[in-house]
Structure formats: structure tokens, C-alpha cells
Amino acid sequence: MPDMRFAVVGGGSLGGFLAARLALAGVSVTLVVRRHRAAFMAEHGITLIEPAQTRQVLLPVLCGDDPLPPVDVVVIAVKAHHLATAAEAIAQLARGGAVLVSVLNGLQWWMAEDSGGPLAALDQQGDLVRRFPPASVLATVPYWASSFLELPDRKEHRVARQNGRLVIGPATASGSAATQLGSIRAALQRAGVNPLPTDAIRREIWFKVWPWAAAAPLSVLYGCPFGGLVEDPDRLTVLLRAMAEVEGVARQLGIGFDLGARERLAIMERDGIKPHKPSMLQDFEQGRRLEIDPLVGAVVELGDRVGAEVTVLRGIYHQVLASVESRPPAISA
Numbered sequence: 538m539p540d541m542r543f544a545v546v547g548g549g550s551l552g553g554f555l556a557a558r559l560a561l562a563g564v565s566v567t568l569v570v571r572r573h574r575a576a577f578m579a580e581h582g583i584t585l586i587e588p589a590q591t592r593q594v595l596l597p598v599l600c601g602d603d604p605l606p607p608v609d610v611v612v613i614a615v616k617a618h619h620l621a622t623a624a625e626a627i628a629q630l631a632r633g634g635a636v637l638v639s640v641l642n643g644l645q646w647w648m649a650e651d652s653g654g655p656l657a658a659l660d661q662q663g664d665l666v667r668r669f670p671p672a673s674v675l676a677t678v679p680y681w682a683s684s685f686l687e688l689p690d691r692k693e694h695r696v697a698r699q700n701g702r703l704v705i706g707p708a709t710a711s712g713s714a715a716t717q718l719g720s721i722r723a724a725l726q727r728a729g730v731n732p733l734p735t736d737a738i739r740r741e742i743w744f745k746v747w748p749w750a751a752a753a754p755l756s757v758l759y760g761c762p763f764g765g766l767v768e769d770p771d772r773l774t775v776l777l778r779a780m781a782e783v784e785g786v787a788r789q790l791g792i793g794f795d796l797g798a799r800e801r802l803a804i805m806e807r808d809g810i811k812p813h814k815p816s817m818l819q820d821f822e823q824g825r826r827l828e829i830d831p832l833v834g835a836v837v838e839l840g841d842r843v844g845a846e847v848t849v850l851r852g853i854y855h856q857v858l859a860s861v862e863s864r865p866p867a868i869s870a
Contacts, residue, residue: 542608552614557585558728560596567597575600601626607633614640617831636714643831647671658834672712678704702731706738743787751779753817764811789843
């Protein structure tokens with residue numbers, strides 16, 4: 538499809554990065570954000586900070602509350618807990634039959650069919666899967682060490698690694714989205730995003746969830762980056778026990794991995810993750826709401842549904858919720 542029109546919903550670390558990269562590549566793209574950010578970003582753009590250079594990127598910016606034009610591709614890059622709020626804006630943008638590209642952390646709403654129905658942690662009433670069925674979705678698994686810093690005079694999107702990648706594949710092989718994978722991948726390649734196609738996107742999502750469903754909440758409880766977990770023997774023991782439970786849930790759903798937990802952690806270390814603060818820890822430190830449900834709560838809920846052991850994960854989940862309750866008031870929702 539020539540001259541595909543993109544909209545990126547969500548201007549945080551990944552949404553802002555993808556929108557800026559697409560704009561720099563000459564792709565037609567509009568960024569859709571919440572009202573308190575829209576006016577500033579429309580005037581000042583995005584400060585994109587990468588290892589090789591820093592660029593100021595101007596692009597069209599709209600508020601999700603405004604009337605929105607139909608586009609060909611809607612990139613969903615909001616936090617999972619904002620997805621229900623953003624659903625009307627997404628539906629407006631997609632009303633002409635757009636492909637939805639989900640760039641979300643953790644398990645995703647369209648995976649409900651894998652386990653017999655919607656999960657309360659992701660889509661309590663099933664509204665999302667009815668509005669945005671799997672056939673319309675290209676799901677992704679992003680691998681970047683990135684952050685978003687909101688300052689009075691600028692919105693900084695900082696990418697710590699140049700060699701990130703975006704695994705992408707259709708939620709269902711027979712869906713309409715699958716036919717557009719090649720065109721969307723070509724646009725992302727122009728933007729230097731390094732899209733890697735797969736026909737097994739569920740496995741790819743679980744492969745990333747496997748360590749992070751344990752490491753992200755533990756980083757909050759211990760107040761340390763990833764390296765602080767793997768370098769401490771006691772913390773590593775807890776991490777490995779939690780990872781074993783995630784793997785057990787995945788296995789009950791027919792998802793297997795061809796390596797062990799320690800090998801998975803070694804891959805992350807080779808990727809330079811040790812000094813990186815998981816986004817959940819960044820959000821905790823900045824008083825923001827955490828994406829605890831798609832990463833941990835949904836896995837616990839699935840474990841209960843399929844009869845898998847999730848005792849350690851459940852304990853971690855509730856400890857993080859207690860830590861959130863006891864921290865200072867949030868500075869941002």
C-alpha cells in the first residue's frame with residue numbers, strides 16, 4: 538500500500554520514539570497524546586536522544602479527545618492500563634479498516650482466546666477484544682532500552698541502545714492484518730526500527746514476559762536495576778523461582794522455550810541490560826501507575842485458570858501493590 542498513513546497513539550518512551558523515527562523517514566505520521574501534552578508537543582516536538590546524535594523532531598500532534606481522521610495504520614503505544622481510555626480514539630482512527638500495531642508491555646488483550654475468555658487483568662468486560670479483534674492486529678515485541686523524561690521546556694525521548702529491534706507478527710494468520718505485514722514492515726525499515734517478522738508472535742511475547750514478569754516487579758521491591766538482581770545470589774534465587782512459574786504457565790498454554798532460565802538471563806546480560814532500570818521501576822520512582830497487571834497479574838490469573846503453580850509470582854504481585862500504596866502521592870497518572 539503506497540503512502541500509508543500512520544497514527545501513533547501514546548507519546549511515551551516507545552510511542553514518541555517510533556513517531557519521531559517515522560517522521561524523520563518521511564512517513565506520514567500523526568502523534569495522538571493526552572491533552573496536557575498535546576499543545577506543547579505540537580509546538581516544540583520531540584527531543585530524540587540517541588547514542589550517535591540528538592534531534593528535535595516536529596510532527597503533527599493531536600489530542601485523543603479531538604475528532605481524529607482515519608488512517609491506515611494505528612500504532613498502539615499507550616500503557617496497558619490506559620488502553621481502555623484510549624479505545625475511542627483508536628476506534629476513530631481505525632474506522633476505515635486500519636491495521637492495529639500493538640506496542641504494549643506484557644500480555645495483550647487479544648490473547649483472550651488462548652485461555653477461554655477475557656482476563657480481568659487486561660480486559661475485564663471483554664470490550665477491547667470485541668472492538669479490536671485479533672484479525673486486525675499486528676502484535677510486536679519491542680527490545681529497546683529507552684526512557685521518557687517530561688520537563689517544563691521539553692519532552693525527552695532517550696534511547697540508550699542503537700541496536701534495538703521490533704519483533705512483529707500477526708495475531709492470527711488468517712486475519713486482514715497479516716496481509717499488510719510486508720508494507721508496514723517496509724515503512725518501519727525506512728524508519729530504522731529493525732522490524733523482525735515472525736509467524737509465532739505469541740511465543741515471542743511469552744519469551745519476553747518470561748524474565749520480565751519476575752525481574753520488573755522485583756526491581757521495584759529491591760530498588761535496583763536488572764544487574765542488581767542477577768549479581769546478588771539471594772535475589773537471583775527468587776528471580777529464577779518466579780521465572781520457573783512463568784514458564785510453567787506458558788507451558789500449560791502450549792508455549793515452550795528451547796533454553797533454560799539462566800541462559801535467558803545470560804542473553805539479556807549480553808544485550809547490555811544490566812545497568813538498565815526496567816520501566817516499572819522508572820514509573821515507581823516517578824510516582825506513575827505501574828504496568829503490573831499485564832506483566833504479572835495476567836500471568837497469575839492465567840496460572841489459576843490453567844492450574845499452574847504461581848505462589849511466588851502472587852506474593853511478588855501483592856508486595857508490589859502494597860509498595861505502591863505506601864509510596865508518596867503520584868505525580869502523574
